Amino acid sequence: MFQDVRQGELQEKTQQLLQGPLKHVRAATLAAALLPLASVAASPAAAQETCSSSGGICGFVWNDLDQDGVQDAGEPGVPGAVVTVVIVDGVVNIATDADGFYYYDTGSGDYTIAVQIPPGTQPSPADAGTDDTVDSDGVADEFGNSVASLNFDGGQDSTTDFGFFASVSQPGTGTPGYWKNHPEAWPVENIVVGGDTYTKAEAISWLDRPGKDKTITMFSSLVPAMLNVLIGNDGSCVASTIAAADEWMTTYGPVGSGVHAASFAWKVGEPLHRQMDNYNNGMLCAPHRD
């Protein structure tokens, strides 16, 4: 009850600020400005599990520690997250309170709710499980937000929540040119391709060697893909392709065997090469090193 009253006061102060001097302040600055206010309403030690306001849209922004997209006991809220509510005639920026809740007092309508992805995190999987009251609803857009839409039919709606978890930091992928020119960056002294062992120097001498031999093309995307995984990049999207390409090199290699572009071998091999090329250029599940 006491919590409700303080929460109500906080909302009112927030609204005054939003409609007054802070109306045009950038979202991030606004979040910082509202943070001290939010901490006034900090709840006792036990984390709240539901919104405490009596009406409008509210939701929970939380640290989804086990990355499953579901709010579990012990997963803390993210205070001070920047929440943008898109309304008919514009946008309203608010911030989550000290417990990770956001509140926007409004009437029925269609809303889009966007939360700035906190630095170093990524959104949880959306709509995991069957219970909308405890799942995460946001999906990443290309502007650094996690976005959900809500058809609000009045009263209170507390189902639109946003989970985030810490991104695993990856060193980033290198292209054949990078691995050819940076022998010091190689994590191994020898590499096995298609059952044959190459020293680092031998492998480098083949990388991107000009010519029409497709075993060189395959070697030049396969070896960098292997190295990119070895140095700690996520290889989940390319693991089966690497295995198939290695198999291809066993069948049609070793490198320098003179496979032509018009051959059946390359009909099978080219899609593998393209996939690894995309991976090496940071277009798949690991970022480019630049």
Ligand SMILES: [Ca+2]
């Ligand atoms: Ca979870």
Ligand SMILES: [Ca+2]
């Ligand atoms: Ca949902």
Ligand SMILES: [Ca+2]
């Ligand atoms: Ca939900």
